[in-house]
Amino acid sequence: MSNYRPADSKREEFRKYLEKAGVLDTLTKTLVALYEEPEKPNNALDFLKMHLGQAGPDTADVEALRLQVSELQQKVEQLQDENKELKSKVQEQSPEEPAPES
Known part of the structure; x- marks a missing residue:
């Protein structure tokens, strides 16, 4: 079991980094927008790219x-x-x- 701790701690550090940078919040909001979309787009990846690129x-x-x-x-x-x-x-x-x- 001790072999899994470094990977778990690195994963947790990375998660904290993403959370602190606002990445998790932005991804969550974008995925919620896709979920709430009444007519789902043909290409979900294009939808995500379009909405993630709006930070201009x-x-x-x-x-x-x-x-x-x-x-x-x-x-x-x-x-x-x-x-x-x-x-x-x-x-x-x-x-x-x-x-x-x-």
Whole structure:
């Protein structure tokens, strides 16, 4: 029987680790969601993957970042247009020297 103690203690340590990290709680909630699903999915593993992968950023954060990206893209376009205008003006001012390309 003494041969089984190290394996049991390692198993218990691992269980405590999973519990402390919140893994057991998350798995339990996901399995309960699958159990309570009125129409069981054809692929239970895909269901679990989909629900376990939901720990991403909040929807509000994603929307805020999308808005920020959109605003920054508009600003870049505006600055590129302004840059072209200024290059054109510089070239008009000094036609003998071509403006450097960047």
